Amino acid sequence: MTKILVTVKRIPDPDESLKFAGSELDLSSVKWVPNAFDEYAVETALRLAEDVNNKKSKLAEIIVLSICPQKQRQHMTQFLAMGADRGVIVDADDSELDTAAISKIIAKVAQDEGVDMVITGKLSQDNEGNQVGQRVAGLLGWPQACFAAEIDWDQSGNTLSVHREVDDGVEVKKLPLPAVVSVDLRVVLPTSVRNGVNPADHKFTDGPRLASLRGITMAKRKKVDVKTPSDLGVTNAGGESTVAVNKPPGRMAGQMIGSIEELVEKLATEAKVL
Incomplete structure (x- = not known):
């Protein structure tokens, strides 16, 4: 059976206000949530694997992989509850690993599992690295x-x-498997993923599916392997580090303009945009 590896990540809730501790973010009381683009990636894999006319048949096994502290794995439960078959946790603080080490971990797991596809979100919302x-x-x-x-x-x-939106239209890339694909938000529109088995006019629900109560119960029974970076022969080279995190400068108070002429003058002389 085809195997699909999907990378998933926990991030600080982007809807919460940021707290600072000196030149760092204060994450001591933050709420951790799944990265939205990883939800899109898991939904993509589920649609590729699903035979809508035979719910008992799957076209692929879906493995979700997360690099996170083993005891902070609630997001893994959600992705398994969505329908992924099993999980792999690499027990490490991902904030202490550079992108090179994270990529080596993922590549090594993909090799060890013998997967046919790696699907990732295009980026994580916390650092937007896109690498x-x-x-x-x-x-x-x-x-x-x-x-x-x-x-x-x-x-x-x-x-x-793979259809990609570019500046002047849509670019289509044909990839032989095995391959790596990163997904954008439009991939979860109702007809964006087609596996050649489902009817051509079949429409999935718009957006990633929600984890049901039954799915959460079943997720707790699914196999999750726990590894460490050293198990995979990966060490952190420290090629990247965060120097400091600073608040954006405060915005100046707005001004009331009395006329169009005054507005044009200020845009030209003060804002210098004309």
């Missing part, structure tokens, strides 16, 4: 397509056709 998918593809020597808005899986040809 991991590309680095993993480079390490594995696999073809890649980034920012997927639509995906067609040709199982007989063992290829993916």
Whole structure:
């Protein structure tokens, strides 16, 4: 059976106000939530694997991988409850690992599991690095397509056709498997993912599916392997580090303008945008 590895991450809730401790973020009381783009990635894998006419049949096994402290794994339960088959946790504080080490961990797990696809979100909302998918593809020597808005899986040809929105339209890349794909938000529109088995006019629910109560109960019974970076032969090279985190400068108070002429003068002389 085809295997799909999906990378997932926990992030500080982006809807909460940021707290600072000196030149660092204060995460001591933060609420951790799943990264939204990783939800899109898991939903993409589920749609590729699902036979809507035969719920007992799956076209692929879906493995979710997260680098996180073992005791802080609630987000893994959610992704398993969405429908992923099993999980792999690499017990480490991802904030202490640079992008190179994270990418090596993912590539090594992909090799050990013998997967046919690696699907990632295009970026994580906390740091918006947008590097991991590309680095993993480079390490594995696999073809890649980034920012997927639509995906067609040709199982007989063992290829993916990935549609990417670019400035002047849509670019289509045809990838032989195994391959790495990062997904954008439009991939969870109702007809964006097609696996060649489901009817061509089938529409999934818009957006990533929610974890049901039954799904959460079943998720707690699913297998989750726990590894460490050293188990995978990966050490942190420290190639990246956060120097400091600072608040943005406060915004100046607005001004009331008495006329169009005064507005034009201020735009020209003060704002210097004209």
